Amino acid sequence: MKIHFICSCNVKSRxxxxxxxxxxxxxxxxxxxxxxxxxxxxxxxxxxxETAELGIPVYGMNRGGVGFLTNVYRxxxxxxxxxxxxxxxxxxxxxxxxxxxGETFNTIAVNELYLLRETHQTAKIxxxxxxxxxxxxxxxxxxxxxxxxxxxxxxxxxxxPIIPPGSRLMxxxxxxxxRPRGWRGAxxxxxxxxxxxxxxxxxxxxxxxxxxVEFRCVSKVRxxxxxxxTLTLLFDEENELHKKILDEQFAT
Numbered sequence: 001m002k003i004h005f006i007c008s009c010n011v012k013s014r015x016x017x018x019x020x021x022x023x024x025x026x027x028x029x030x031x032x033x034x035x036x037x038x039x040x041x042x043x044x045x046x047x048x049x050e051t052a053e054l055g056i057p058v059y060g061m062n063r064g065g066v067g068f069l070t071n072v073y074r075x076x077x078x079x080x081x082x083x084x085x086x087x088x089x090x091x092x093x094x095x096x097x098x099x100x101x102g103e104t105f106n107t108i109a110v111n112e113l114y115l116l117r118e119t120h121q122t123a124k125i126x127x128x129x130x131x132x133x134x135x136x137x138x139x140x141x142x143x144x145x146x147x148x149x150x151x152x153x154x155x156x157x158x159x160x161p162i163i164p165p166g167s168r169l170m171x172x173x174x175x176x177x178x179r180p181r182g183w184r185g186a187x188x189x190x191x192x193x194x195x196x197x198x199x200x201x202x203x204x205x206x207x208x209x210x211x212x213v214e215f216r217c218v219s220k221v222r223x224x225x226x227x228x229x230t231l232t233l234l235f236d237e238e239n240e241l242h243k244k245i246l247d248e249q250f251a252t
Contacts, residue, residue, distance in 0.1 A: 001079045004032035008039035012063040034082050040064025045211045048110050048231050057232035071236045085234035094226040095210040097218045109210035111150025113223050116142035116207055123206045124199035142175035145223050152248050162249050165242050194223040
């Protein structure tokens with residue numbers, strides 16, 4: 001099996017990378033059968049962003065902090081583990097953002113897209129769902145659009161719902177909503193097209209973050225599921241994501 005290893009800059013990750021490359025070899029991503037990410041969830045997300053167009057499965061092993069998307073790190077029998085791993089098929093969300101000066105950006109997000117205020121002033125965001133105005137003015141610190149894969153991350157910390165894998169839903173969750181008072185967000189079909197416009201974006205600047213890719217001073221953002229792109233995340237049988245998500249919902 002041809003493996004392309006990636007790591008983060010922490011010591012554990014670098015040490016694991018050196019050992020794995022020495023033991024299993026290192027192939028260019030374009031010719032690899034699998035990407036192995038040696039760190040935490042951030043490195044798994046980076047692997048998808050950097051290799052999404054190649055359609056290569058990603059297998060993570062935790063040598064970082066949070067490892068919700070990773071497997072337990074073990075040095076032996078890596079190829080056998082990959083061959084036996086259960087695949088989770090993911091459609092990322094497409095994020096199309098526009099800055100105040102008209103500059104545009106286009107990327108994907110595996111976990112979430114969130115808008116966040118850049119200054120001491122609250123953000124004011126207008127929300128359209130499938131072209132219909134649903135929220136004329138949300139006054140808040142920000143708002144999250146989370147996939148089922150990422151719903152247990154930032155979304156859950158902001159009191160959004162955890163979505164089981166395969167549910168074909170997205171979570172729309174406010175961050176510290178001030179007006180309307182008590183609005184807790186919405187669950188939306190994955191077929192939904194979301195348009196979010198920053199009101200008074202010059203006075204109240206907002207950044208958009210797709211997983212870890214950040215765009216400053218955005219004026220509008222469109223988000224929808226990218227059905228033409230399928231990503232594959234591999235899990236050991238005892239470590240499948242749906243089990244982790246079920247456990248997370250009953251964690252105390």
